[in-house]
Amino acid sequence: MNELMVMTQIAGRRCALPAHDVKSVIELSTITPVPQTPEFIAGITAMRSQALTVIDCRLTLGFEQTDWETDNRAAVISIGGHFYALLIDAIEDITTTTGEPGQVSGGFGPEWSRVAKGMIETASGPALLIDLHALIAGPDERLTGSLNAAA
Amino acid sequence: MDDLLADFVAETREMLEASEGEIVAWEADPADSARLDTIFRFVHTVKGNCGFFDFPRLAGLSHAAEDALADCRAGRRKPDSALVTAVLAIVDRISAMVDAIEAGEDFPEGGDEALIAALGNDKDTEDLSFEELKDAGQGSAVEPVSPGSDDIAAEGDAPKKADTSPAVQRSIRLPVDLLDRVMSGVSDMVLARNDLGHRLRQAGNQPTIDGPFERLTTILSDVRDAITRMRMQRIETLFSALPRLVRDLSAELGKQVMIDLEGGDVELDREMVEMVRDPLTHIIRNAIDHGIETPSARLKDGKREIGLLSIAARQSGNTISIVVSDDGRGLDEARIATKAVETGLITASQRAEMSREKVLQLIFEPGFSTADTVSNVSGRGVGLDVVRDNLEKVGGSIKVSSQPGIGTLFTLQIPLTLSxxxxxxxxxxxxxxxxxxxxxxxxxxxxxxxxxxxxxxxxxxxxxxxxxxxxxxxxxxxxxxxxxxxxxxxxxxxxxxxxxxxxxxxxxxxxxxxxxxxxxxxxxxxxxxxxxxxxxxxxxxxxxxxxxxxxxxxxxxxxxxxxRVREIGDDVIAADRHQVSRAMLFTDFSNRRCAVRLELVKRIETAPASAIDLSGARPRAVIDGMILPVVGLPEGQIPTEKVRLLRLSDGECELLHAVREIDDAVELPGMLKPERDDPLIEAIALIEGSTVALMDGHELFTRHGEPPEPLARPLCRIPSDDWSRTILAPLVVSAGYEIVDGDEDHGDSENAVRVVFVEESSAASEKGDGSVIRLRSELDAGDGDGSIYRYDREALMSALKEARSAGGLIR
The missing domain is CATH 2.40.50.180 (CheA-289, Domain 4)
Known part of the structure; x- marks a missing residue:
């Protein structure tokens, strides 16, 4: 209840990132590409003396890069001691939640279900609460995950 | 040797400290096998180390304790309080002896036998009473330990320590994570400095900022060096003990082993060096004891009598890999598998599914040993599991690969905490x-x-x-x-x-x-x-x-x-058989085909022509921060933009030989025609149908060889007025000088280039033997006295450059 959320647009949808996890919002300048890595890793970039891994959120969800515009801003998060810059469409606002995350019958669609913790009601309307671990894991995670479960 | 001894003492102490708690816990519950393992490892390591240092009494004590504990581990004996007491008495005695070793005193003779007897390895333990034990412990430190006492090891340590206060280097112990924090702070500072430097360069020359920035840079690099040194140690310090260890072990086991060390200049964390020391020693012991065969067995297999043990260290990113390889009999897959099934590590059906590689990795499992006989050196099932534990504790790993009859190769990966x-x-x-x-x-x-x-x-x-x-x-x-x-x-x-x-x-x-x-x-x-x-x-x-x-x-x-192993063996054999001389062929700037013996060539360098300083009496170039003399340059300007340089070394002195083109490395023919007319030419050789002049290394180094000189900035002393400090100083710095303040009297600034004003110059300011650059304030005044108008930048720069190559360079 009443947690701060960073409201963002990812692939045209409104998503909520827990404000506690977002270290800062940066303007992406040059991104150094990293060859031979999955496509959703846009590259690495520097914030102060820190190297950030840039994750293209449209690609990690499985959408086409060209379908959505981005304003080149990124939310910086830290997972497992590593810093990531999430390249998203736009950052809208910071707002508070007005309820607990809940599920919607029928799910959120194949692309979204993997990264969604559920729907969350906020002061500025409903949004999809994003699971950051799942988001940075990339689109292959579910596939390999189910393979592992089968093995 | 003293270093090694100090290491041994420190290591034993450290282990003693670490096992203190374990000993107390074991005493409370003698059946606790995890505690037993820890203490077993302690005595095992002490045994191994003192075998190396020739401390027969320590070896005897630890061997006896190990025997008793091994029996317990194998279930042949049940640990009881009498045994615990006896083992603890031995641990205390070891601690007292180590104190004596450190102080350089002789430990009172005798008493060991009684302590060993107290273990009751051969007879019934009940026969021994505490009183006997007390009599046995003549040394001040050995006291019977009453069960439940909290600081058993400390009792052994404390009384002795108080009266031994040898002059030890003053040092303090710091938690490693504090060092880590400082280190990463400094790393970030370096990055911030680089960023700032980049921005300053973009903004153009700003003398008021550049000066302090230069200073910041120098300070920062000093601090970084110091911090790095605080944590880093060349792996050489670890390697240096190995040849002796190998020699002693092979002599003891009647084997002949040659050791080949590589990568001693790899630096790693001081803590990591300590972490690797034990594993490496264990692996080497195992390799010599189990891996390398006896000379007669080797000859029978068609191998050379002398076994080869090679140890190489390399750094890659955040890890260091150390490869230990021997050319011994290799690991026996079938035997390892059988043994693993016997001891219940794996089941027969698991065995059937395992690849050879997987089976080999079983040797790192606890309680695993294929040695048929237990020797003084290794083979009690302690060792490789400890090795792996220790490495994994610090985030490292170990792997083994092996070919039967051909050799075994251990690869250790250790992370660098800082990098x-x-x-x-x-x-x-x-x-x-x-x-x-x-x-x-x-x-x-x-x-x-x-x-x-x-x-x-x-x-x-x-x-x-x-x-x-x-x-x-x-x-x-x-x-x-x-x-x-x-x-x-x-x-x-x-x-x-x-x-x-x-x-x-x-x-x-x-x-x-x-x-x-x-x-x-x-x-x-x-x-x-x-x-x-x-x-x-x-x-x-x-x-x-x-x-x-x-x-x-x-x-x-x-x-x-x-x-890997084959290659080395063949190389060595080839070198034994006939000495082939090889030479590097090149074309010099007068289009002569020349050659120089390959042994002399340390490296081939490429330097821009601008990096070669032609202004001095002898041309010089700076390579890797070293100033080296250059020979073989053409007269006048260098025609190419980049110059290829052969870096020649006689082991101590180095010089660079400029060449127009590098050809190839060739074998020198047996017949060489000595050349008498040109002293720089040793002989004329016929290579691939044409004649080639072979350079005379002796003459070359007699004439031009110099020990490489670290690049140091020459000093320049400038007047201490405002104009000099704000306007002149940046110029002098950009000409490659370090500024000495006019008033300070450095001992080493005697040879400094001095800049003085003609108007202010006095006899006093012109003492010293360095060059003097005289400036005048007025444009027209003082013509002909060799002074330079203070805003004549060009003349000033060239004077600075000249002074630098004349005197400032050689300090």
């Missing part, structure tokens, strides 16, 4: 990547004729020192677009892996050498197994560090134990 490494920046497809310097054997421009780039099937090959070496195109490895540069016009970076394999990596351009602060990459990026980390360039751009070892193994360029 500033020397790296080379290369470019391919408009993107830059870094390669750790430690892998680089040589850089060859592909235009060199000798390289002979060819494709056999899909595999690219280059010729390096007469051998065909596989070549990877970096653009292919990274799946980048093919560049406009022709395939055979790439620059080749020859890389040598820790396993000894050599391969070439083709890149488009070489950028710079420099220190890189390596930071770990996100797991998703690491998964590609191409990168070892990331770093930031001076301009703040991130750069990826290539993981050379993984790239090589992806392309199957890492050989297994067999080829």
């Amino acid at each position: 500033i490494i020397a790296g080379l920046t290369v470019e391919v497809g408009d993107q830059r990547f870094a390669i750790p310097q430690s892998y680089i054997e040589e850089i060859i421009h592909a235009s060199a004729k000798a390289l002979d780039f060819t494709r056999v099937g899909e595999t690219a090959l280059v010729t390096f020192r007469g051998d065909r070496v596989p070549c990877l195109m970096l653009s292919e490895v990274l799946a980048l677009d093919h560049s406009e540069i022709e395939e055979d016009q790439h620059t080749m970076v020859l890389l040598r892996l820790a396993s000894g394999d050599l391969f070439a990596l083709a890149v488009e351009r070489i950028h710079s050498h420099g220190d890189l602060v390596v930071k770990p990459l996100a797991p998703a990026v690491m998964k590609s197994e191409i990168y070892a980390g990331s770093s930031l360039l001076d301009n703040g751009q991130p750069i990826l560090l290539l993981d050379v070892t993984n790239i090589a193994s992806r392309y199957g360029l890492v050989s297994d134990a067999r080829t």
Whole structure:
């Protein structure tokens, strides 16, 4: 209840990132590409003396890069001691939640279900609460995950 | 030897401290096998170490304790309080003896037998009473330990310590994570400085800022050096003890072993050195005891009598790999498997599904030993499991590979907690990547004729020192677009892996050498197994560090134990059989075909013509921060933009020989025609149908050889007025000088170049033997007295440059 959320647009949808996890919002300048890595890793970039891994959120969800515009801003998060810059469409606002995350019958669609913790009601309307671990894991995670479960 | 002894004392103490708690706990519950293991390892290590140092009494005590404990571990004996007491008495005695060793005193004779007897290895323990034990412990430290006492080990330690206060170097102990924090703070500071430096360069020359910035840079690099030294130690300190260890062990076991050490200059964390010490010693012991056969057995198998043990260290990104290989009998897969099934480590059905490699890794399981006989050296099932535990504790790993009858190869990977490494920046497809310097054997421009780039099937090959070496195109490895540069016009970076394999990596351009602060990459990026980390360039751009070892193994360029060991053996044999002299062929600037003995050539360097200082009496160049004399330059201007230089070394002195073109390494013919007319020519040789002048190394070094001189900035003393400080000083600094303040009287500034004003100059300011540059304030005044108008930049700069090469350079 009443947690701060960073409201963002990812692939045209409104998503909520827990404000506690977002270290800062940066303007992406040059991104150094990293060859031979999955496509959703846009590259690495520097914030102060820190190297950030840039994750293209449209690609990690499985959408086409060209379908959505981005304003080149990124939310910086830290997972497992590593810093990531999430390249998203736009950052809208910071707002508070007005309820607990809940599920919607029928799910959120194949692309979204993997990264969604559920729907969350906020002061500025409903949004999809994003699971950051799942988001940075990339689109292959579910596939390999189910393979592992089968093995 | 004193160092080693100090290490031994410190190590034993440390282990004693660490096992203190365990001993107390074991006493409370003698049946606790985990505690038993810890204490067992302690006595085992002490036994091993003192065998090395020739402390027979310590060895005797620890061996006896080990025997008793081994019986307990094997279940042949039930630990009871009498045994615990006896073992503890021995542990205390060891501690007291170690104190005596450190103080350099003799430990009172006798008493050991009674302590050993108290263990009751052969007879019934009940026979012994506490009283006997007390009598036995003549040494002040040995007291019977009453069960439940809290500080058993301390009792042994304390009384002795109080009266031994040898002059020890003052030191304090700090938690490592504090050092880590300081270190990463300094690393970030370096990056921030680089960023600031970049911005300053963009903003143009700003004398008021540049001065303090220079100072900041110097201070920062000093601090960084100090911090790095605080944590880093060359692995040599570890290696230096090994030849002796190998010698003693092989003598004891009646074997002949030769040791080959490589990569001693790899630096790693002081703490890591300590962590590796034990594992490495254990592996070497095992290799000599179990791996390498007796000379007669070796001869029977058609091997050379002398076994070869080679240990190589390499740094790659955030890890150091140490490869220990021997050419002994190798690991017996079947025996390991049988033993593992017998001891219940695996089931027979599991065995059936396991690959050879998996079976071999079983030797790292606790309680595993295939040795039939227990010797004084190794083989009690303690060792490899401890090795693995210790390595894994610090985030390292160990692997083994082996070929029956041919050899065994252990690969240890240890992480570096901090990482500033020397790296080379290369470019391919408009993107830059870094390669750790430690892998680089040589850089060859592909235009060199000798390289002979060819494709056999899909595999690219280059010729390096007469051998065909596989070549990877970096653009292919990274799946980048093919560049406009022709395939055979790439620059080749020859890389040598820790396993000894050599391969070439083709890149488009070489950028710079420099220190890189390596930071770990996100797991998703690491998964590609191409990168070892990331770093930031001076301009703040991130750069990826290539993981050379993984790239090589992806392309199957890492050989297994067999080829590695074979290669060395053959080389040695070849060297034994006949001495072939080889020489490096080159064309000098007067288009003469010349050769120089290959042994003299340390490296081939390429330097821009501007890096060669022609202004002095002898031309000089700066390579890797060293000032070296250059010979073989043409008269007048250097015709090419870049000059190829052969870096020759006689082991102590070095010189650079400029050449027009480098040809190839060739074998010298047996017949050489001595040349008498030109002292610089040793002989004329006939190579490939034409005559070649072989340079006389002796004469070359007599005339030009100098010990390499570290590049130090010459000093310049300037007047102490405002004008000099704000306007003159930056100019002098940019001319490559270090400023000495006019008033300070440094002892070493005698030779400093001095800048004085004609108007103010006095006899006093002109003392000293360095050059003097005289300035005048008025444009027209004082013509003809050799002074320079203070705003005549050109004249001032050239005077500074001249003074530098004349006197300032040689301090």
